[in-house]
Amino acid sequence: MNDAYTPITNQSLASDQALRFLANSDLHHAGTTMYNLYRVDTQHFNQLSRISSTLLSLQNLSYVLSLTSPQRLVLANLLISIGTGIVNAYHLNATNVYSVPFWYWGPSPPNEDLLNQAVDLTKLPGLPCFDYQSCNNVPPRW
Numbered sequence: 001m002n003d004a005y006t007p008i009t010n011q012s013l014a015s016d017q018a019l020r021f022l023a024n025s026d027l028h029h030a031g032t033t034m035y036n037l038y039r040v041d042t043q044h045f046n047q048l049s050r051i052s053s054t055l056l057s058l059q060n061l062s063y064v065l066s067l068t069s070p071q072r073l074v075l076a077n078l079l080i081s082i083g084t085g086i087v088n089a090y091h092l093n094a095t096n097v098y099s100v101p102f103w104y105w106g107p108s109p110p111n112e113d114l115l116n117q118a119v120d121l122t123k124l125p126g127l128p129c130f131d132y133q134s135c136n137n138v139p140p141r142w
Contacts, residue, residue: 001030001055001083005076013072014065024059030083031055037086044110047119051082054122078121085118 007013007023014020031052038048058064067075089110 001026001079004030004079008064008072008076008079009069011069013061020061023064024061027055027059027061030079031059034086037090041110044115047115050119050122051086055079082118082121085114085121089114089118 004023004026007019007026010016010019012019013023031054034048034052034055038045038052041048064072064075089112
């Protein structure tokens with residue numbers, strides 16, 4: 001998500017095919033990374049698929065190109081915040097200590113609050129409404 005910042009905020013995005021390709025590729029990579037994560041962490045499928053869907057929906061760039069430069073800056077900063085939230089939810093909650101009583105070597109479940117904060121960022125102004133539930137304030141079925 002951090003990689004998408006530069007092409008999305010570049011003034012030449014609309015006219016530079018290489019920048020558009022780069023932005024598309026970065027958003028696609030971010031979306032598929034989220035997809036791969038929710039395939040591993042099935043307990044958080046709903047949260048991670050929401051983020052993945054948002055990123056993959058942005059990849060065609062029609063929404064991004066419709067934004068003004070200041071709006072694209074807001075969008076790029078939202079993407080960085082979402083990515084940071086995901087990293088912090090999983091990485092900072094890891095248990096990498098091998099001593100009593102911490103016998104487990106590997107990641108623990110994500111920090112629920114941080115993960116949900118990242119998901120909530122996909123609902124802020126600056127990101128389009130991509131699904132029926134979020135567009136119509138319909139609570140998800142868990």
